[in-house]
Amino acid sequence: MNPQHLNASSLKSRFTRRFLRALTKINAQKPISSSSPREIFQRYGRIKAAADKSMANSVRSRRTWSRAMLWKLRSRSYRQASSGRRSAVKTSTTTSHQAIRKKTNHEKENKPTKTGEDQVGFVVQADELRELVPGGEAMDLCNLLDETAHYIKCLTTQVQVMKKIVDFYSL
Amino acid sequence: MDPPLINELHFSAANPSAYGLAEIWPFPINPGSDPNVATAGGLGFRMGNLGGFGDTSGHRDGSMEESTVTEQSVGYGAGTKRKDLSSEDESSKIVSTTTSANELNDSNGKRMKMLGTKNENAGSKAKVEANSAAGSKPGQNSKPAEPPKQDYIHVRARRGQATDSHSLAEKARREKISERMKILQDLVPGCNKIIGKALVLDEIINYIQSLHRQVEFLSMKLEAVNSRMNMNPSIEGFHSKDLGSQPFDVAGMIFGSQTAREYAQGSQPEWLQMHVIGTFKRAT
Numbered sequence: 001m002n003p004q005h006l007n008a009s010s011l012k013s014r015f016t017r018r019f020l021r022a023l024t025k026i027n028a029q030k031p032i033s034s035s036s037p038r039e040i041f042q043r044y045g046r047i048k049a050a051a052d053k054s055m056a057n058s059v060r061s062r063r064t065w066s067r068a069m070l071w072k073l074r075s076r077s078y079r080q081a082s083s084g085r086r087s088a089v090k091t092s093t094t095t096s097h098q099a100i101r102k103k104t105n106h107e108k109e110n111k112p113t114k115t116g117e118d119q120v121g122f123v124v125q126a127d128e129l130r131e132l133v134p135g136g137e138a139m140d141l142c143n144l145l146d147e148t149a150h151y152i153k154c155l156t157t158q159v160q161v162m163k164k165i166v167d168f169y170s171l
Numbered sequence: 172m173d174p175p176l177i178n179e180l181h182f183s184a185a186n187p188s189a190y191g192l193a194e195i196w197p198f199p200i201n202p203g204s205d206p207n208v209a210t211a212g213g214l215g216f217r218m219g220n221l222g223g224f225g226d227t228s229g230h231r232d233g234s235m236e237e238s239t240v241t242e243q244s245v246g247y248g249a250g251t252k253r254k255d256l257s258s259e260d261e262s263s264k265i266v267s268t269t270t271s272a273n274e275l276n277d278s279n280g281k282r283m284k285m286l287g288t289k290n291e292n293a294g295s296k297a298k299v300e301a302n303s304a305a306g307s308k309p310g311q312n313s314k315p316a317e318p319p320k321q322d323y324i325h326v327r328a329r330r331g332q333a334t335d336s337h338s339l340a341e342k343a344r345r346e347k348i349s350e351r352m353k354i355l356q357d358l359v360p361g362c363n364k365i366i367g368k369a370l371v372l373d374e375i376i377n378y379i380q381s382l383h384r385q386v387e388f389l390s391m392k393l394e395a396v397n398s399r400m401n402m403n404p405s406i407e408g409f410h411s412k413d414l415g416s417q418p419f420d421v422a423g424m425i426f427g428s429q430t431a432r433e434y435a436q437g438s439q440p441e442w443l444q445m446h447v448i449g450t451f452k453r454a455t
Contacts, residue, residue: 023393026397132380132383
């Protein structure tokens with residue numbers, strides 16, 4: 001059977017590549033013997049983070065949501081690292097990220113008064129969408145819908161690939 | 172109330188075209204002399220206005236009748252007021268006249284009696300006021316061709332044909348949003364049948380949440396599979412070796428996993444190795 005020849009630089013293949021690489025890295029890292037629930041949960045968290053991270057990296061910085069997601073993941077890893085090591089360098093990077101965060105929050109405060117008038121009847125849903133889509137707080141409805149469309153596309157790709165990997169592994 | 176008074180006041184107010192105060196009120200008007208006269212004069216003038224309006228609306232016969240009646244009664248009441256003026260204040264003077272108007276109405280052609288309750292006053296007062304309000308309408312209608320005294324005539328644009336820059340920008344924005352909503356509807360399965368932006372957005376939110384949950388579930392499953400795979404280090408090592416070299420074919424292999432389904436019975440690692448080796452050999 002000929003495997004289907006996909007576009008080498010499509011979102012799917014990019015994501016697959018990165019995710020598999022990350023997976024193997026995780027597999028290489030972890031010790032085999034641990035099986036306590038806490039360890040399991042940690043590993044699960046790492047895998048999920050790896051999935052999100054590889055997805056965001058496949059999109060790079062072309063999209064707002066990917067930038068927001070990458071920033072979130074990085075800040076989380078920095079915080080985890082700094083809690084272990086408490087190095088001054090890490091905290092400075094976190095403060096710079098916080099500064100950026102404050103800026104987006106400030107933008108968000110300016111927006112609701114303006115968009116509240118324009119949106120007719122679906123302000124509630126728009127707010128829910130903002131919570132779901134990473135980086136959606138500081139966007140007006142127009143861009144938010146754009147980002148949502150791309151985000152859904154990437155999420156579906158992610159789910160597809162992961163399903164296939166799981167099926168492949170478990171067979 | 173007394174017949175001589177009536178006779179005195181029987182001016183030609185029955186003729187509603189009487190405008191001028193002098194015509195209506197035969198008595199001399201001295202503002203400073205007698206407060207009764209002043210109020211009476213005022214009342215007469217008011218009645219004159221009523222008469223004037225009653226005149227212009229030729230089709231409103233009923234109102235004209237009313238106005239004539241009230242004219243008479245007002246004039247009549249003004250006359251009687253001199254008697255009991257001290258007990259009443261300015262505002263209630265009209266009330267008293269309307270009281271007498273009621274009396275006149277009731278006893279049209281009959282003897283007059285001194286009746287009157289506050290309610291009747293209020294009713295007739297409302298009647299008078301309504302009449303005056305109705306009278307003012309025909310007054311404005313009497314000048315149909317004249318435009319109101321303004322510089323611009325404000326016309327409301329028809330729906331969908333606004334020319335204001337703000338509304339045009341709003342329209343463009345709304346069209347952009349609806350365009351994107353259509354794209355989203357195509358992406359999300361089952362959204363084509365739903366009508367209404369709010370419901371469609373609800374569907375989208377549910378879909379994103381379900382996708383999130385799926386990712387979580389799959390990563391948990393992957394974690395379980397990985398820990399199981401780690402029991403067999405041979406396969407894992409094999410994978411890591413080949414992944415770096417043949418990334419495209421890994422993708423192709425995974426997506427062409429229909430072949431894997433054919434070997435669904437065997438859930439043994441050996442088959443996995445064979446399959447992977449086979450695919451990579453084909454590639455190289």
